[in-house]
Amino acid sequence: MNSMTWVPESVPISLPDREVHVWQVDLDFDRACLPSLEELLSRDELARASRLYFESDRRRHIAGRAALRGILGHYLRTPAAALSFRYNDFGKPALDCDTDLFFNLSHSGSVALIAMTRGIPIGVDVEFMRLDVDFTGIAARFFSDSENAVLLSLPLQQRCRCFFDCWTRKEAYIKALGEGLSIPLDRFDVSNAPGEPARLIVDRADPLMSQRWTIRELPVRDGHVAAVAVEATAISWRLFDWSSEPIENQLKCRRAVSGTNLNLVRAVHDPIFERTC
Ligand SMILES: CC(C)(COP(=O)(O)OP(=O)(O)OC[C@H]1O[C@@H](n2cnc3c(N)ncnc32)[C@H](O)[C@@H]1OP(=O)(O)O)[C@@H](O)C(=O)NCCC(=O)NCCS
DSSP: OOOEEOTTTTTOOOOOEEEEEEEEEOOOOGGGHHHHHHHSSSSHHHHHHHHSSSSSHHHHHOOOOHHHHHHHHHHHHHHHGOOEEEEEEEEEEEEESSSOOOEEEEEEEEEEEEEEEEEOOOEEEEEEEOOOOOOOOHHHHHSOOOHHHOOOOOOHHHHHHHHHHHHHHHHHHHHHHHHHHGGGGGEEEOOTTTOOOOEEEEEOOTTTTTOOOEEEEOSSSSTTTEEEESSSOOOEEEEEOOOOOHHHHHHHHHHTTTOOOOOOOEEEEEGGSSOOO
């Protein structure tokens, strides 16, 4: 992400139609701030966090949901703690209020991405590129024939990147559809050849899907790969980086302006992404 410029903190950000905003958040924070982040969450969110085995996962889950609330609250001009969510049968969260703000969240290690649109289905996925993965074994189980053929055609040193490109693109699409693994992962093909732009090649359930959907790779932190999928074409993209400052500062700021969540976003945008595609 070169040539980035800061959006001034005092500029309130709004989300026009046909624009996608993606926020990158660092989920590690000063432990002393845990109670103030927990205060923003609902009982069911805290209960879900408490069921996670590792303490680091519990903290990051809390940070992710707190950031999600803070960012959504910013757009909706609503205090983060006042938001409530509903879930579809497959666990996809949506805002439980009268709004056309659609969002999706993904996290991997300390990185979270929160993607949003107005009224357009959206899914996002970020993965840390672990090397201790049985790439060909997992791909044989989940990827389509053509995706597997691309993966197996590559020398070993290129397979890790190809695998995670394919995985994140498929996962972003699945998450946008919102029906989890009830959708067979080999029903559709995404691009995964090295250097090939992210795209949905075909969804065999509906051949017109590839004309309606856009998948983009996101330039995230080193060692990670990410993709976002939206049911739209000819859209603009803006990326905001919340990871430059600790999450507790971001959320404390938000709380310090009497819950309006307005003028406190230290955001950075990537002009490369600010174009219609
Ligand atoms: C949620 C799911 C869709 C993705 O899980 P994941 O990759 O482990 O996790 P991510 O960090 O990307 O996403 C989790 C977030 O997605 C959201 N989410 C939950 N269920 C969802 C669904 N059905 N659709 C879209 N988003 C969903 C939630 O906000 C969740 O975060 P939270 O629990 O902190 O609120 C998971 O249920 C799933 O089915 N994964 C499929 C994994 C797989 O085999 N992928 C193969 C790709 S080739």
